[in-house]
Amino acid sequence: MDAPETRALHDAVLDWYDTHARELPWRGEAATPWSVMVSEFMLQQTPVVRVLPVHAAWLERWPAPADLAADTTGEAVRMWGRLGYPRRALRLHAAAVAIVERHDGEVPRSYDDLVALPGVGDYTASAVASFAFGQRHVVLDTNVRRVLVRAVSGRELPAPAVTRAERDVATALLPADEPTAATWAVATMELGALVCTARRPACDACPIATECRWRAAGFPAYDGPPRRGQAWDGTDRQCRGRIMALAREGDSVSADQVAAAWPATDQRERCLTGLVADGLLTQVTPGRWALPG
Secondary structure (H helix, E strand, O other): OOHHHHHHHHHHHHHHHHHHOOOOOOOOOOOOHHHHHHHHHHOOOOOHHHHHHHHHHHHHHOOOHHHHHOOOHHHHHHHHOOOOOOHHHHHHHHHHHHHHHHHOOOOOOOHHHHHOOOOOOHHHHHHHHHHHHOOOOOOOOHHHHHHHHHHOOOOOOOOOOOOHHHHHHHHHHOOOOHHHHHHHHHHHHHHHHHOOOOOOOOHHHOOOHHHOHHHHOOOOOOOOOOOOOOOOOOOHHHHHHHHHHHHHHOOOEEHHHHHHHOOOHHHHHHHHHHHHHOOOOEEEEOOEEEOOO
16 A cells, blocks of 8 residues: 555544544553453453453452462463463463563563563564553454455455465554554454454444455455364363363362263363373372362
């Protein structure tokens, strides 16, 4: 896009965000960098509505990294509840420990320090630096990628993984000054979450509908590599989730309890072995497991 088109895109999205941004506990001047970091771990592959109560409970119990670092990994997993992908809880705990050891308990400001933390990749480091500290970074989550690929590239959906071309487009569109760039990052994310959704985009409510190249092209269907579905029933993910739910409910879980919850023997044993290997369960005695710590 040339400069006038880019300015029009910026103005439309930023004005829309001023009016339509949701009030979320990890946004605004009252949000701490730790609150932002916790939210970014929790929001990976998990909708906002499910994250809100867990985020609130987490921040009440562990309002700073040092509070979490002083507790056990098992309690982190227990408090993670039913958010799914509980290894994120272990990674967040490891990040908290590193923050205490390396940064005197304060979430670091720089991208380089953030990305060096356990469990923090490019996206999370960029998001925390941008949303917590108002810095200028390309923040490419699923929602942002979908907005940009439709508006700029004229395609329905982005590729399964971030491409160099995508990153180049996002970099070229990033406003020059830091505060505006940080707002642009969260505004495009919000637009993708509320309006430019994957299945039913509300084009009539979109502030950049007239600039959208996908719309102008007649909404061509996605024709890229096959996208993986999110199967659940009967999968190892479901089995692991069932076992973890039992482990969170008490001090430990027995082989009989696990067998009653999941009769398929081979799959059950495979998932138990995997949970122990991942550090999510500890075998305390033969036939009995507990959360770590």
